[in-house]
Amino acid sequence: MESEDQATGISPDMPTITVTSSDEIVLVCPKCENRGTIRLKTPPDKDFRITCKKCKEKILVKVNKRSYYRKDITVFVKYTIKSKRREGKITDISMGGVSIEIEASKFIPPFEKEGNVIEMVFALPPKDEKLDIFGEIIRINKTDEGKYSLGIKFVDLPVYASKEIGYFLM
Numbered sequence: 409m410e411s412e413d414q415a416t417g418i419s420p421d422m423p424t425i426t427v428t429s430s431d432e433i434v435l436v437c438p439k440c441e442n443r444g445t446i447r448l449k450t451p452p453d454k455d456f457r458i459t460c461k462k463c464k465e466k467i468l469v470k471v472n473k474r475s476y477y478r479k480d481i482t483v484f485v486k487y488t489i490k491s492k493r494r495e496g497k498i499t500d501i502s503m504g505g506v507s508i509e510i511e512a513s514k515f516i517p518p519f520e521k522e523g524n525v526i527e528m529v530f531a532l533p534p535k536d537e538k539l540d541i542f543g544e545i546i547r548i549n550k551t552d553e554g555k556y557s558l559g560i561k562f563v564d565l566p567v568y569a570s571k572e573i574g575y576f577l578m
């Protein structure tokens with residue numbers, strides 16, 4: 409699918425899909441179910457129009473901006489860095505990533521280091537379904553309580569996880 413100009417030529421009966429704002433949006437044509445991915449430099453903050461490459465149907469894409477926000481949560485997370493198993497607490501989440509808080513005793517710089525890739529497994533309440541997501545440590549801060557907070561950016565967020573996080577943030 410290809411992105412077109414901003415919402416010009418929108419008719420009221422145009423098929424509509426609602427998506428979560430992200431720099432990578434998976435779209436499914438409501439008419440022919442053709443699937444496509446749009447990659448953007450920045451997550452869109454306006455609705456836009458696309459034309460399905462397969463059936464040529466014009467589709468209005470409504471952008472859910474609320475899910476762009478970061479939401480505070482407290483969720484247990486197991487994560488792995490360079491095959492080392494770790495545990496921590498997710499303190500906030502957005503479509504782009506999470507913050508993980510860990511005890512100072514668990515903070516070991518060769519592993520908890522900016523640029524390192526981590527694999528996280530956690531569930532978003534009220535569901536028990538485990539999300540298995542890769543991320544990159546982009547920021548490390550020491551908290552007021554002497555703990556460490558890791559800023560994680562998701563890497564190649566799978567579609568199922570993107571949906572679950574999208575629902576959670578709504």
Ligand SMILES: [Zn+2]
Pocket residue numbers: 437438439440441442460461462463464465
């Ligand atoms: Zn189509």
